[in-house]
Amino acid sequence: MILWLTTFAVSVASALLPFLPMEAYILGAGAASAGVPTAISLGVAAGLGATVGKIVWYEAARRGVDSKWAQKKLSSPKVKAGYEKWVARMQGRPWYSAALMFIAASVGIPPLLVMAAVGGLLKMPMWVFIPTVFLGRTVRFTALFLGVDFAIH
Template identity: 80%
Template sequence: MILWLTTFAFSIASALLPFLPIEVYILGAGAAEGGTAAAISLGIAAGAGATVGKVIVYEAARRGSESKWAQKKLSGPKIKASYDKWMGRMQGRPWYAAAIMFVAASVGIPPLLAMAAIGGILKMPMWAFIPTVFVGRSIRFTLLFLGVDFAIH
């Protein structure tokens, strides 16, 4: 239980602070706790923590985009054109946004930190953002934990 909570907490921190890579933590935690059940449980804990962290990034970007400073920056012609293009793609197409977010969450390309901020700025529906990030991150981290378990045991 302690390792599960530690994994959850470290994953939140890692989601907010890119210099704390969760993958390095997984190597150590996966070596300490073996077995398929543990790998799945810890993968879900890491996915849940990463989701909490990315929701914080999403909300900060969403609320920050409404500030006077951000509105001034978004009003530049080049940035406004890009913003309008992405808004046009995202509005009324939450599955498109969810697909991009899922790839970022599970594969890491584009980086999920940037995509969480972009999702907030573009006001991606939270009902699509949370499960997409949770499932994508849980799959990624579970596979990493299973890989460590397979390599060591």
């Protein structure tokens, strides 16, 4: 239980602070864990923690888009055109939004931190954002934990 909670906490911190790579933690924690069920459980803990951290980035961007600073930036025709282009792509297309977010969450391209902020700026529905990020991160981190477990045992 301690390893699970530690994995969750490190994952939240890693999601908030991009200079703390979760993958480095997984190498160490994966070596300390034993077996497929533990690897899956730790993958879920890491996925949950990453989702909590990315919600913070999402909300900061969602609330920040209405700030005076953001509105000043959006007054630039070039910036506004790009913003409106992405809004048009995302609005009313939850499957498109979910696919982009899932790829970012599971593969890391584009970086999930950037996509979480973009999701907030474009006011992506939370009912799309949360499960997509959770599923993508859980798949990624579970695969990494299983890979470490396979390599060691």
